[in-house]
Amino acid sequence: MNISEYRGVMVFAEQRRGEIQKVAFELLGAGRGIADTLQEPLIAVLAGTYLTDAQAASLIAHGADRVILVDDPRLGVYMTEPFTKALTAVITAEKPGIVFFGATTIGRDLAPRVSARLKTGLTADCTALAIDDASRNLLMTRPAFGGNIMATIICPEHRPQMSTVRPGVMRRLEADTARTGETVRFACRIEAADVNVEILEEVVQKEEKKNIEDASVLVAGGRGLGNPENFQSLQNLAEMLGGQVAASRAVVDAGWTSQDKQVGQTGKTVRPDLYLACGISGMIQHVAGMEESGFIVAVNKNKDAPIFAYADIGIVTDVNRLLPALQEELNRARSV
Amino acid sequence: MKIIVCIKQVPDTTEVKINPTTGTLIREGVPSIINPDDKSGLEAALVLKEQQGAHVTVLSMGPPQADLALREALAMGADQAILLSDRAFGGADTWATSSTLAAAIRKLEWDLIICGRQAIDGDTAQVGPQIAEHLQVPHVSYVTELQVGEKAIEVKRKFEDGWQRLRVQFPCLITTLKDMNQARYMSMAGIYEAYKREVKVWGLADIDVDQANIGLKGSPTRVKASYTKGTRSAGKVYEVDPRDGARIIVESLKEKFII
Numbered sequence: 001m002n003i004s005e006y007r008g009v010m011v012f013a014e015q016r017r018g019e020i021q022k023v024a025f026e027l028l029g030a031g032r033g034i035a036d037t038l039q040e041p042l043i044a045v046l047a048g049t050y051l052t053d054a055q056a057a058s059l060i061a062h063g064a065d066r067v068i069l070v071d072d073p074r075l076g077v078y079m080t081e082p083f084t085k086a087l088t089a090v091i092t093a094e095k096p097g098i099v100f101f102g103a104t105t106i107g108r109d110l111a112p113r114v115s116a117r118l119k120t121g122l123t124a125d126c127t128a129l130a131i132d133d134a135s136r137n138l139l140m141t142r143p144a145f146g147g148n149i150m151a152t153i154i155c156p157e158h159r160p161q162m163s164t165v166r167p168g169v170m171r172r173l174e175a176d177t178a179r180t181g182e183t184v185r186f187a188c189r190i191e192a193a194d195v196n197v198e199i200l201e202e203v204v205q206k207e208e209k210k211n212i213e214d215a216s217v218l219v220a221g222g223r224g225l226g227n228p229e230n231f232q233s234l235q236n237l238a239e240m241l242g243g244q245v246a247a248s249r250a251v252v253d254a255g256w257t258s259q260d261k262q263v264g265q266t267g268k269t270v271r272p273d274l275y276l277a278c279g280i281s282g283m284i285q286h287v288a289g290m291e292e293s294g295f296i297v298a299v300n301k302n303k304d305a306p307i308f309a310y311a312d313i314g315i316v317t318d319v320n321r322l323l324p325a326l327q328e329e330l331n332r333a334r335s336v
Numbered sequence: 337m338k339i340i341v342c343i344k345q346v347p348d349t350t351e352v353k354i355n356p357t358t359g360t361l362i363r364e365g366v367p368s369i370i371n372p373d374d375k376s377g378l379e380a381a382l383v384l385k386e387q388q389g390a391h392v393t394v395l396s397m398g399p400p401q402a403d404l405a406l407r408e409a410l411a412m413g414a415d416q417a418i419l420l421s422d423r424a425f426g427g428a429d430t431w432a433t434s435s436t437l438a439a440a441i442r443k444l445e446w447d448l449i450i451c452g453r454q455a456i457d458g459d460t461a462q463v464g465p466q467i468a469e470h471l472q473v474p475h476v477s478y479v480t481e482l483q484v485g486e487k488a489i490e491v492k493r494k495f496e497d498g499w500q501r502l503r504v505q506f507p508c509l510i511t512t513l514k515d516m517n518q519a520r521y522m523s524m525a526g527i528y529e530a531y532k533r534e535v536k537v538w539g540l541a542d543i544d545v546d547q548a549n550i551g552l553k554g555s556p557t558r559v560k561a562s563y564t565k566g567t568r569s570a571g572k573v574y575e576v577d578p579r580d581g582a583r584i585i586v587e588s589l590k591e592k593f594i595i
Contacts, residue, residue, distance in 0.1 A: 016497065080465075081474060105495045109477045112430070112462035116469035121431060121556030124460035127593040139560065141593070145457055146349025150593070151562040158556040169595065196474040200490065201501035217594070241595070271350070274594045276585075292353070295592050296571075297585055303575060313588045314573035315581035325582035333586050333595060 003097075006159035008066075009035040010096035012087065013046040013059055014106055016078070017204075020046070020055060023102030023167040025062045030129055030170035031100055032063035034138070037131045041065040043096060047086045049076040053183065060181035063173050067183045068094070074190040078106050079197055082190045084113045089188045091118060096160050098138050100129075103164035111164050121155035123163040129170075137161070143273070148294075168242035171334045210244060212261060217243025217274045220263060220290070223250040224279020224300055230320050231256045234278060237323060240330050246270065248280045264289040279319045282307025337484065337506075338391045339381045340441060341414070342451045342467070343374040345398050345405035349456045360564060370405045373452025377512040379519040381450055382413045384484055391415050393444060397425060397437055403535050411522035411530035418444075422539035427552030430458075434466030435554065439545035440538060441471060448489060449509040453478060464511035475509040476502055480516045 009031045013024040028044060035042040044064040046055060049071060056067040070086045087110065091099060099114075101107035103125045115122035128141035132154070138161040140153045155161040212218060219238040221231045231251060238245045246268075247261045263270055265285040275293035280286060282298070282305055290296070291310055298311035299319045308314040315322065347366045370378070384390040394409040396402050397420040406417035420440050428436065441449065449471075451464035461477065468475035480499070481492035491510055493500045504510075522530070540550075548554055574584055589595045 080476070084469075105478050108461045109465060112460075112465035113469050113475075115462075116431065116434065116466040119431070119556070121429065122460075122462060123557060124458075124462060144459065144562070145347075146352060146459075148349065148352050149562050149564050152560045153557050154560045155557045169593070196504070197476060198503040199500055200503055202498070203500075204498040206497065274589065274592075295588075295594060297588065299581065299585075303573070308571070308573050310571070311573070312571045313585060314571060315584060316573060316575040317578050317581045321578035322581045325579045326585055329582045329586040330595065333590065 001157070001159060003157070003159050006095045006097040008041045008043050008094065008096040008098075009038070010043045010045060010091070010094065010099045010160070011064070012099065012101045012107065012110070013044045014102050014104060015046060015048050015055075016106075018048065018050070020058065021102065021104070022172075023104060023107075023165070024059070025172040026167065026170040027100045027102060027165055028059065028063040029172040030165065031098075032173060034098065034129060034131060035065075038097070038136065040097065043068060043094065045070065045087065045090050047072075047075045047083060049073050056183040057177075058175065060179055060183070061175040061177050063179075065181050067181060068186045069183065070186045070188050072188065072190045074195055077199065077202065078110075079195060079199070080109055080113055081194050081196050083110050084117060085190060085194055086188050087114050088117050090186055091160060093186070099160045099162045101162070101164045103166045107164045111162060115162050118160075120158040120160060120162060121153075123153040123155070126163045126165045127169050129163070129165070138163070174335055211268075212244055212246045212263070213268055213270055215244040215246075215270070216272050217241040217276075218246045218263070218270055218272045218290075218293075219243055219276045219278065220246040220248065220280060221251055221256075221278050222248040222280030223254070224281070224319055225251075226279075226320060228254075228256040230323075233323060237276075237327055240327060241274065241276075243272065243274070248286050277307055277311070278323065280307055281305045282310060337384070337388065337447045338393070338445050339384060340393045340395055340444060340446045340449045341374070341378045341381045341409070342437060342449065342464070343378060343394055343396050343405060343409060344371045344452070344455045345369070345396065345402040346371045346455050346457045368401070368404065370408055371452050371455045372514040373454060373512060375452070375519040376514045376516050377450035377452050377510075378409055378412065378414065379517045380482060380512060382520065383517075385413065385415075388484065390484075393418065393446070395437065395440060396420065397433060397440075400537075406535045407530040408522060410533055410535070411526035412520055413523075413526065417533075417535045419535055419537045420539075420543070421537055424540045424547070424551050427555065428550060429555035429557045430460050430462035430466060431556050432550050432552075432554035434463045435470055435549040436543070436545060437463070438467050438470035439543040441467065443543060447506040448484070449507075451509065451511045453511040453513050461511070464509060468509040471507075471509070473507050473509060474504050475511070476504055477511040479510045479512050482510065
């Protein structure tokens with residue numbers, strides 16, 4: 001394999017029912033930075049049916065230099081083999097040095113199959129991406145061992161370097177309609193024999209209520225929030241962080257939320273990557289249910305609150321004034 | 337029908353703690369278990385054994401200690417256990433692991449392969465689909481329900497925003513989620529039996545595989561560095577106004593790669 005033949009950063013632009021998914025724009029944001037560092041083009045691949053120039057334009061506005069449309073009636077709904085065939089054909093023809101997929105239930109199904117077919121490496125669920133100055137290899141950093149360690153993975157002798165990237169982590173660029181780019185249509189015939197799985201039924205529904213034990217981010221509220229309305233406002237913040245809302249026992253006893261959200265000795269034991277405790281004093285019974293969390297941030301106006309002894313970052317301030325400011329800062333951080 | 341269930345012995349990562357002063361992983365005393373997604377796949381296979389007389393082979397690649405996980409599978413009711421163990425297989429990434437497992441599977445007769453979606457120590461979800469690719473058979477991942485017919489399997493495949501019901505002809509591979517069932521316990525008689533039964537150990541000489549496709553040498557990826565996320569005791573408390581507090585939080589989340 002002649003590695004120097006492989007140039008460009010490619011992003012798989014995942015669509016569902018014709019709608020380009022958020023993660024595709026996040027990958028373009030991350031890919032733009034990598035492509036600029038390498039001084040190579042950023043390429044978006046959109047596979048589907050009835051693909052439009054408007055879809056291509058939105059990918060260009062979000063950072064792509066080149067958009068490859070693979071339009072085929074058999075690519076309307078995601079199926080492993082037709083998409084594997086399409087992506088493998090595009091990668092073989094384009095020879096990108098890097099390919100990113102969203103770490104979704106589609107990307108995590110497709111990328112392993114493509115990587116096995118191309119005999120190249122694949123790193124799962126990356127949360128940080130960078131280029132090594134000396135080797136110009138891609139540095140792919142991901143959590144492992146139940147989130148207890150971070151590992152940086154390289155793929156030095158095979159191309160393309162592939163990774164799936166965790167949704168909600170990378171920053172998308174603000175759409176710039178003045179950006180220009182090239183759109184090409186890529187012919188790839190998907191045969192009837194490639195459709196080796198029969199879809200009997202398809203149901204679109206928002207995910208059923210998830211357990212707080214499964215959340216990677218928990219925004220937990222306590223009595224310090226003052227009233228149920230302020231507690232409800234945590235939902236928006238939790239969604240921004242890709243997480244869920246949890247609660248202290250006091251809040252559940254007060255009827256602000258349901259028992260299945262309760263963290264602590266008489267509630268649930270959780271260990272998310274991030275536990276953001278808002279107006280929770282941190283009684284020992286509560287701490288017993290969350291002290292193994294990956295990273296703990298506590299906000300409380302009482303500087304003697306016991307929760308601060310367990311927090312990685314503690315903020316002594318009015319939590320109800322901090323919450324809107326935090327949402328603004330998060331928006332700002334994502335749009336930079 | 338013949339089913340192969342691929343299982344991995346993993347450290348129970350929910351029991352892993354970080355040493356607060358050194359920031360390193362405490363591995364001592366962490367129990368080894370059958371990976372939860374795999375165990376549900378095994379349970380599904382054992383139900384098919386009871387209902388339809390399916391023959392269930394459990395296959396694992398790992399160090400000699402993985403024998404214990406295979407004996408647990410035998411005690412739950414599996415018919416045959418094979419451990420792929422050889423120094424030459426060590427240091428494998430998902431590509432080389434799947435190529436080794438696929439080589440072993442080629443030696444066996446089977447209609448259906450069941451893998452857990454992902455292992456709790458690596459969380460990659462890659463080995464199942466990659467085995468299917470090496471064997472050139474279809475796969476369905478994220479399976480939460482299954483029904484077996486004569487020539488095909490019908491499964492429910494989960495997505496973030498819904499699900500599909502799919503039919504796939506044998507031979508094929510599926511990857512299962514732990515939520516799909518509650519795995520049974522070993523029976524007392526099963527435990528007793530399991531220690532008298534054979535766990536076949538296959539090494540490099542027992543399978544037909546190109547040495548360029550196994551172990552560290554056959555792995556396209558390398559771990560360049562690994563580190564813990566830092567120590568717990570180094571917490572800082574800031575008495576600030578709400579706006580500065582929000583900035584401090586966002587900065588710390590960026591540093592920790594949470595956003």
